[in-house]
Amino acid sequence: MERGLLVLLLLAAVHRGTGCGLSTCPxxxxxFLNVHLIPHTHNDVGWLKTVDQYYYGAKNKIQHAGVQYxxxxxxxxLLADPRRRFIYVESAFFWLWWQQRKESVRRDVIRLVQEGRLEFINGGWTMNDEAATHYSPIIDQMTHGLxxxxxxxGECGRPRVAWHIDPFGHSREQALLFAQMGFDGLFFGRLDYQDKTNREKTKQMEMIWRGSDDLAAPSADLFTGVxxxxxxxxxxxxxxxxxxDAPIxxxxxxxxxNVDAIVINFLxxxxxxxxxxxxxxIVMTMGSDFMYENxxxxxxxxxxxxxxxxxxxxxxxxVNVIYSTPSCYLAALNRANLTWxxxxxxxxPYADGPHMFWTGYFTSRAGFKRYERLSNNFLQVCNQLEAITGPAASHGPYGTGNSLLLRRAMGVAQxxxxxxxxxxxHVNDDYTLRLHKGWETCQVVISNALSSLTGTKESFTFCNLLNISVCRTSEEAKSFNVFLYNPLGRAVTWNVRLPVNGVAYTVQDPSGRAVTSEVSPVSAFTKDIRRDKGTAQRDxxxxxxxxPLGFSKFTVQKVSAPERFFTKTKKKISPSKIENKYYRVEFHPETGLISGIYNLVKGIxxxxxxNFYWYNASDGNADSTQTSGAYIFRPNxxxxxxxxxxxxxxxxxxxLVQEVYQNFSSWCSQVVxxxxxxPYVELEWTVGPIPLRDNLGKEVISRFDSKLQTNGLFYTDANGRQILQRRRDFRETWSLQQTEPVAGNYYPVNSRIYIKDKNIQLTVLTDRSQGGSSITDGSLELMVHRRLLYDDYRGVGEPLLEPGQYGTGLIVRGRHLLVLDTPKDSADVHRTLAIQEYMSPQIILSPGNGVSYDSxxxxxxxxxxxxxxxxxxxxxxxxAVHEPHKLLIRLEHPFQAHESSNYSxxxxVNLQExxxxxxxxxxxEMTLxxxxxxxxxxxxxxxAAGASDHPREDKSYSLDPTNITLNPMEIRTFLATSQYRKPDAHS
Structure with a gap:
């Protein structure tokens, strides 16, 4: 039988429907005390070995593991005995295995899935982290795997239970996302050792986790078990x-x-x-990392x-023992009808012992964290243009491309x-390479799409090193075009900065009107970083x-001008202040540090x-031998x-701009x-290579100190969405015995952190995930980079040294955005800015010698x-394109219910129009x-304990695509069968 026909028959069998699901539970x-044995394996999608090395079983001297086996x-x-059951989690590995198997094996697997004996749990492309991840790629990677x-x-392959057994701490936003995806429950393995002890004593190892204050119960509730x-x-x-362990x-x-001893010990x-x-x-997990190779x-x-x-x-x-699965165990708990x-x-934060807080990984590999955030930005642009232009994006003058490779690479990166x-x-290098290859295929998509939309075939250039003033096209060309694509649904004003070598240029907007432009010298900081990568003397x-959701084309022309033309850019030593119509930033006359910020609009x-500081990373002391490493943050x-x-x-x-260049040391600088x-203050910091000549590992922070009376409170975001209140040296559900006053108060910051009193709120937005805290009242700090000399004994087996491109240590450049406002109005700004930061415009250049795409x-x-x-x-x-002629559309209300008088x-919106x-x-309409x-x-x-009634989730709505309403913090997901129309010109 031909392969294609057999595959069709197999899929037809899947979709005919069988007895899979809870009806197959033992x-x-x-x-009786029913003991649910859950045979499982945990397969890291990269860790000590790369994804491919793990799958094929290569490099077993590093770790013996081979997923295919x-x-x-x-x-x-499973085929040998109908009693047996097994669960599998990581779709990235299973997808690869499935592609390589014969139809006879696929047929057996389909039967096992239909009988409920091989069950998929969680089902994302990977088991994503919950601290350093942003909600957008979390949703994408779950969607791709599912x-x-x-x-x-078919339906038999749809997971009902989330399974996050290894992530190092757990996010409320992640629970909310799982609930909106339709999961019945979540099980995880890691929680703070003090929390676990307390929960075991009070029988609270299983609970209802309320994922949101904004969405009505029970839609945001998720049964959760430790x-x-x-x-x-x-x-x-x-x-x-x-x-x-001894066999039976x-x-x-x-x-x-040894049967008697086995029975006694098990009971x-x-x-x-x-x-x-x-x-x-009760549940027993029968498996662990890369087990079941035999x-x-x-x-x-x-x-x-x-x-x-x-x-x-x-x-x-x-006592009754059964083969089971998480969904069967969850169903048994549900039937018990208890109050949770x-x-x-x-x-x-998560700690697995005194002095052992896993808060270092909130910042570890800060360069990769930024590249991942940029890659998500690029993927959304790629997805959108693929959806907007249809087949013209996938097959065009620049070749064949699609978003799939970057989508999978982003899934792995989570x-x-x-x-x-x-x-x-070497594994992190592989993650980076995967993202890079995904960028390359998406560049083809974007080039094809832009040619189709503009009606012109151009030689498009993607300048991915603009943050260090490197772009060959703008450096060398006398004239060029700049295309700016905006992935947001609202218009954006964007400050463009391109490396050049001329002293004067004219810039014209899409209508041919002149645009004000300036030329500014490239700083010595930047020249030192880029070395021989670029030659631009100016920006x-x-x-x-x-x-919104579109592009503008600007034309740039180098012009001859006398040297006096360049004197518009003024340089002054030791400035006292800079100011625009929104903000004034003041500097201390003696130290040169920022000394104050004035919101001119609000009069605040x-x-x-x-200033920048560094914590000396612990190499162990009398209190504990625990060192600071990739996972654990422990200052001495x-x-x-x-x-x-x-x-x-x-x-x-x-x-156009005022910039104060601050030099803190040979390895630390900043531009204010x-x-x-x-309407915000931008701090562009550059840190590295962190010096190690003194044999001290260093954890570098940017700290903001004020006299705000904050009473131990500060606020961080959860995966870029909800805002959670944090209280220093405090945990909501147990009495904390604090052993690390700094590391034990660090939390993940995905997009913003703030402090406030009754009248003033200071918000700092980040361009990647970082660890942050308020260690003293009125103070905020964000860890921007770390370089360490010791492993922290959590398995990775090497210190976090990051040699960088030249082997001398990694240099990291990033941005913090400062917003000073009233607590009542701050959300209007920081919500909008946070979205703009992860969905920023994409800049594409061309030399401007294009030819007609379509006569x-x-x-x-x-x-x-x-x-x-x-x-x-x-x-x-x-x-995004979900399948041929069908688009995936998600609309989100990004504000919480009580934070904005304007937007909450x-x-x-009318989706049809x-x-x-x-x-x-x-x-x-679909689940998330x-x-x-x-x-x-x-x-x-x-x-749920304390609930006066137990409402059902509302299903009374009827979908009207012309009248889609979103409530605060709601995301609505749609699959739409689409037809394409040619665009009209916009002036």
Whole structure:
């Protein structure tokens, strides 16, 4: 039979429907303590080895692991006995394995899935981190993995339970996202050791996690369980080839028969565990990292364990052991109809012992964290243009491309040892390479799409080193075009900065009108960083207006001018202040440091000092041998050391920008910047290579000190969305015994952190995920870079040294945006800025010698894919091709319910009339992960402590695509069958 026909028959069998799901769960009799054995393997998508090395089983001297053999072995053992069950989690690995298997194996796997004996749990492309991840790529990577399972196995392949057994702390926003994806529950393995002890004593290891204050219960509620042994088997019951526990020796004639001892030990372990849980059902995870490469010893011994323990029931034992899955276990808990405690905060920071806070990875590999954030920005642009222009984006004058490679690379980058910065150096290099290859294919998509939309074939250039003033096209060309694509649903004013070598240029907007431009010298800081990568002596600056979900084309021409033309840019040593119409920034006359910020519009002044400091990383001391490493942050003192007490500084200013260049040391500098129309203060910092000549590891922070009375409170975002209140040296659900006054108060900051009193709020926005805190009242600090001499003994086996391109240590450049406002009005600014930071315009250059793309189309220099701009409280979160002729559209209300008098109200949009180049014949609302129609989502109901009633989730809505309403913090997801229209020119 031909391969294609057989595949079609297999898929038809999947979609005919079978007995998969909860109907296949084994019986769990009443009156017994039911022990649910969950055979599983945990497969890191890169950590000590690369993704490919793990899959194929290469480099086993580093770690013995081969994912392909795990899946091969498990499938054979499941086929050998119908009692057996197994769960699998990481779709990235399973997808690769599935592509390489024969139809006969696929047929067996489909049958196992249909019978509920091979069950997919979680189902994302990876098991993503929850601290350093942004909500946008979290949703994307979950969608990509779940879409693969849905298209391959149909409804039987749809996971019902989230499974985050290894991430190092857990986010409230992640729980909310899982709930909106339709999951019935979440199980995880890691929580603070003090929290776990308290929960075991009070039988609160399982709970209802309320994921939002803004969305009504129970839509934001998620049943959440803490696994008893992390994700490992109970002591003495590990039967993998990697383990050393004794097998069950059940021959009654043999001298070493150990059945009685096995039974006694197991019943003791079950009884002890049951004493810490609320129901008569308990769970045991039978597996761990990369186990089941040889599944025979596992299943052989679990078969025997079930038999010998259950045989004791004739003697009055009330313990019953079964093969199970997380969804079967969850269903049993649901049937118990108990009342569960409610949790409303999150599970950060995580510590696995005194002095052992896993808060270093919030910042580790700061360069990669920025590249991942930029890659998400680029992927959204790629997705949008692929959706807006259809086939013309995938197949055009620049070749064939699609967003798939970058989508998968971004999925891998969300893994809890990737974005966290906790993999070995060669693995992190592989993550970076995967993203780079994804960028290359998306550059083809964007080039094709721009040619189709503009009607001109250009030689497009993507200048990805603009932050260090490198771009060959702008440096060398006498004239060139600048295309700016805006992925936001509202118009954006953007300050463009391009490296050049001329002294004067003219810039024309899409209508041919002259645009004010300036030329400013490239700083010595930047020249030192870029070395021989570029030659630009100056930067060309101009301000661009870009329409929503569209582009503007600007024409740049080098002109001859006398040297006096260049004197507009003034340079002044030791400036006292800079000022635009929004802000004044003042500098101390002696130290040169920032001394105050004035919001001129609101009339708010805040005396404020900003400086860089470093914590001396611990190499172990009398209190604990714990060192600071990739995972763990542990300074050897609570008092950081200033990089410098004063700075050398100078001012560069012209009609568009004012910049104060501050030099703190040979390895630390900063530019304090105010563009003419910019409603925030920009701090562009450059740190590295962090020196190690003194044999001290260093954790570098940027700290802001004020006299605000903050009473131990500060605020951080959760994955870029919700804002959570933090209290120093305090945990919501237990009495904290603090052992690390700095590291124990660090939290993940994905986009912003702030402090406030009754009248003033100081917000700092970040351009990547970082660790941050308020160690003293009125103070904020963000860790920007770290370089360490020791491993922290959590498995990675090497110090976080990052040699960088030249082997001398990594240099990191980034931005902090400062907003000073009233607490009442701050959200209007920081919500809008946070979205703009991760969805910023993409700059594409061309030499301007294009030829006509289509003789029937006039060239277009400005375009918007939207008929009208979206308001600030409607965000186009996703626009992507889901399958041929079907688009995935997500609309988000980015504000919380009570934070803005202007935007915290419901917002309405007409989806049918939203786009200028698209029309829809069918629109269907889906769950957040787009793998289930919203009207078919039926989640388990739970009794929550303190709830007066137990409402059902509202399904009474009827979808009207012309009238889509979003409430605060709501995301609505749609699949739309699309047709394309040619764009009209926008002037």
């Amino acid at each position: 019986a769990a009799p009443e009156g 795990i899946l091969d072995s498990v499938v054979q053992q 879409q693969f399972l849905q298209s391959t196995f 696994l008893p042994n992390g994700y490992n088997p109970p002591d003495q019951f590990c039967w993998d080839q990697l383990c050393t 020796m059940d021959d009654p004639q043999m001298e070493d028969n 003791k372990a079950a009884k002890t565990q049951a004493g810490t849980y609320l129901s008569n059902h 599944a025979i010893p596992w299943f052989t011994n679990m078969d025997k364990l079930i038999d010998v323990v259950n045989a004791q029931q004739v003697n009055g034992s009330k 405690p409610v949790k409303v905060d999150d599970f950060f 893994h809890h040892d990737a974005i966290t910065g906790t993999a070995k150096q 060309l600056l101009f301000q661009a207006q870009i329409p 002044y805040l005396p404020l000092t900003q 003192t609570s008092t950081p050391i200033p990089v410098s007490q004063s700075v050398r500084s100078y001012l560069v200013q012209n009609s 910047r105010l563009y003419s129309d910019q 029937k189309q006039n060239p277009i220099s400005q375009f918007s894919a939207l008929r009208t701009p979206l308001s600030n409280n409607i965000h186009l979160l996703s626009l 109200q419901p917002a309405t 939203m786009f200028s180049t698209l029309s829809f014949s069918e629109v269907e 992960s787009a793998n289930l129609p919203k009207n078919k989502m039926s989640r388990m109901r739970w009794r």
